Amino acid sequence: MSISSSDFYPWQRDVAQHWLSNTERFAHAWLIHGLAGVGKTRFARAAAAALLCTQPVEHLACGVCEACLWCKHGNHPDLRLIRPEAVALAEDNHEATDSKKTLSKEIRVEQLRQLHSWFNTATHRGGYRVAVLYPAESLNTISANALLKVLEEPPANTLFLLVADAPDRLLPTILSRCRRLPLPVPSKEEGMHWLQSQLPERTASWLAAAGGGPTAALRLAALQSSPYPAWLEDLLKGLAQTPAFDFAPIADLLEKEATTLWLDALQRSFFDVQLIQFGGPARYFPDLISHTSVLAQRSEPGSINNLLKWLSEQRRWANHPLNAKLLVHHSLDRVKQATLARV
DSSP: OOOOTTSOOGGGHHHHHHHHTTGGGOOSEEEEEOSTTSOHHHHHHHHHHHHHOSSOBTTBOOSSSHHHHHHHHTOOTTEEEEOOHHHHHHHHTOOOSOTTSOOOSSBOHHHHHTHHHHHTSOOGGGOOEEEEEOOGGGBOHHHHHHHHHHHHSOOTTEEEEEEESOGGGSOHHHHTTSEEEEOOOOOHHHHHHHHHTTOOSSHHHHHHHTTTOHHHHHHHHHHOSSSSOHHHHHHHHHHHHOTTOOOHHHHHHHTTSOHHHHHHHHHHHHHHHHHHHTTOOOSSOGGGHHHHHHHHHHSOHHHHHHHHHHHHHHHHTTTSOOOHHHHHHHHHHHHHHHTSOOO
């Protein structure tokens, strides 16, 4: 299913229409936030197109006027997308001009400084000027302070739309200068209906593995062939069969994987274990319930809770230079100890 960046996802349209119907009382900066994978960036870009549209239909972009066509092709003079180089490359499908250059995963201060000349340029037909910044968590300390200065003295007719999964990772002073717009998670039925046309097989499992975010499920399916990695099934099955399970072969595999990916998988699987311990259904990996149910019954709830806290702490440092071998072995050992039989 193809969708233009000027379109809202089906589960967003009502929220967008209500929000955009009150532009006369708009704040100069909005923080659009919510669960990863619900389409926040699409929402922000579609909102920008609606705000710049010269003949909106029910407060949404018409899709056919000159301004909409400019937005579609990314060359509207009153629109700026502020995103890390790595994100821009992935979204625009461009090839890197210099294969030796490491693309930044942060929003750099130069990107914000370059906006000053734009602020002093007259807007097209006297309308809005819209800057969409995402993900806001990719602001580093210097660029965050540069943005703060702009938000403290906002240019006339300029709107900032910031997108974030985790607002608590932003500077409190930036948060205080933004109005918040939380985007709801689509219902399971809405998510399934949209996702089934693109992932007709194991749709519910893909959606669950992504935490209920349909666009996250689609991205996950592009990265792996199953809603859960094979090593995770092997690990949970092995631990369920015997607490003395030898995880060395799995550790060898994980040393070559991105730390964030395997840590996330461990967190989600043991969150399922915790949910089952308290009488709930598995949230992320329902297909693995035969293994997680055994671990839930055998393990102490306090041990699983402590494990989840520890994994969450490691996740915070996952993008820092770490000794991969040491972290993998220590993490799997923590998992093994947490799943020992109740005393």
